[in-house]
Structure formats: structure tokens, C-alpha cells
Amino acid sequence: MILHTSALHYLVKELKVRIDEMTWFEIKEALEAGKKTVIVPIGSIEQHGPHLPEGTDTFAGDIIAEKIALKLGNALVAPTIRPGCSQHHMEFPGTITLTPETLMQVIREVCYSLASHGFKNIVLLPTHGGNFAPTATVAPEIARELRDVNIIALTDLKELIVKMNEVMAEYGVNFEDAGAHAGASETSLMLAYKEELVRMDLAKRGYTGKYTTSQLFRKGLKAFSEIGVLGDPTKASKEAGLKMIDILAEFYANKIKKEIEL
């Protein structure tokens, strides 16, 4: 099939949703065309075992938010905020952390900026465990400060982990191996999105025993796994990752639609 050049341009333009890849003219045009929803992912720069890059949670935010925006059809995506709150990974080189107070202030100021341009629905999407509590804390405060903007905070960490693990179960991977950090879940997602950054030759089974989130934040991840892994990344697959991105995007897009309609 031969596509006329102008048709190609049209396709590319229609698919542009990331504001850091758009010009201000394009953003103005999108707002005027009714794209009043913006998704703000909140990721991290932290160790993800011997096989995944430190930007893993940030990349997850980029791709999930982008897919959500495409499914919604009337939304744009802000650059993923990072670093995030990664105190429990500070025993590993390369991790950069913010205090919860700093992260909350950054989220607040990003929301003020976006609201001042006319966005009416701001969706906060943490994609790293340590960011959920600060996001849940600051979201109602911002909502009260920006009265005519809907601040939608997707801050149910359990829900996210369950969704990811449900997908992994379809591929024969159990809850423990799917894991909460650099395990089969996150590794699958990265194989689907940025395979070139995954060192599967170095992937090793991490801690798959019992622990609570409170213990993890208190003791730090190294107390559970010397290599910084919870789960078994060797069970990861690109297919599972592709499915996961789609399922998560669909799930969150529906949630956002409901929140806006209410």
C-alpha cells in the first residue's frame, strides 16, 4: 500500500500525545480541540537488580501513560516525574531519592503549571511503590487548591500489583516469581518496551519469601535480597509484557473515564 506523504504526516500528528515531544503550537491546538486531560506519571531512578536499568519505573510510566492517553483519545502525557521516593533502595549504587516532602512539592508545582494552561483533568499515575503514599497525601491538597480542576490520583498500589500478577499468572508465573521489584512482572514490561536495555544473561532469581511492605520500607530492600530483586526475572517474557501494558492501560483508562463522568 502506498500512503500519500500528507496522510503519513496526519497519522504521526494524530498519535502525538507526549507534551515533551510536542511544540507549544501543537499543545495549544490540542487544548483547543478539547484535549483537557493530562496524565502525569511518577517514576523513579533506582536500582532494579543486575539486569534492569535504573530508569525502569520511569520507562513504565512513559509507556503506560502513553497507551492510556491513546485509549482515552482526548488526553496528553506530561513527562514522567523522577526521581521519586526510593529511600529503601539507597544501599545500591545509582539510586537517587527525594524526600516525600520534595516529591509532593514537585507534583504540586507540575499540577499548577498544567492547570494554568487549561487542563481540566490531571491524572497522577505513580509507577513506583515509594511514590504511592506521597501522591495519595498531596493529591487532595492540590484538589482543594485547584478548585476547577479534577485531580485524579491512581494510588492503589495493591490494585496495580494484583493486575500485573494476574497477567503473569496467565503465562504460568506465580505471585512470588512475578515479584514486586525487578521480578518477572517488571522484567516482562521492560522486554516489551525497551528490550535493548534488559540484560537477560544477568537475570537471577531474587527473594521470593514472605515480607510486608512496611518491613520493606523500614529495613530496605538489601535486607531481603543482596542483588536487589524480589521475584524471579528469569520467568519473564516479552509477550507477557506486551499484554501487561495493554491490560494496565485499559484498566486505568476505564477508571479515569468513570472518575471524569462522576
Ligand SMILES: [Zn+2]
Ligand atoms: Zn520498579
